[in-house]
Amino acid sequence: MKTYIAIMAVSAAAMVMAGCSGYSDEHLYSKSVKSVYVEMFDNATFRRDLEYDLSNSLAKQIEAETPYKIVSDRSKADTVISGEITSIVNSSITVDIWSGRNLENQAEITASFSWKNLKTGDYLIENKAVTAAATYSEVQKQSFSYAANIAANRLAMAIVEKMQTEW
Helix, strand or coil, rough: HHHHHHHHHHHHHHHHHHHCCCCCCCCCCCCCCCCCEECEEEEEECCCCCHHHHHHHHHHHHHHCCCEEEEECHHHHHHEEEEEEEEEEEEEEECCCCCCCEEEEEEEEEEEEEECCCCCEEEEEEEEEEEEEECCHHCCCCCCCHHHHHHHHHHHHHHHHHHCCCC
């Protein structure tokens, strides 16, 4: 019995140690970057004003989730993020079989963005496509604009995640 307990203890210790070997104390974000200028995103779709929501949300997400400072003067920034909304899709998810009315819809936004180091001219991220979606229900008095705004916020969060350094 004592041998069994000893073997189990050694096995458990080995598993714990094996799990720790993948640990890294590296920072999630590059230390060489201090400030970011967020350019107004372009919008290649027919739905207007979403580029304002995305650019504003991205600046807020960068301030809140990264060590970087947002600057309003491009000449004082270390880096610049620019991009374009390439697609906004409105699709039906659930339809009432009796009335044919959409019960649940989805707004999906796709954008491509680049993050450029202004000091070196190198791209930290170049032409990366990111997609985010949100659902809404007209039955619950929610609109496409409501869902598109949520999707723009989620898209900003996805962009900030892409700004993390590779492990």
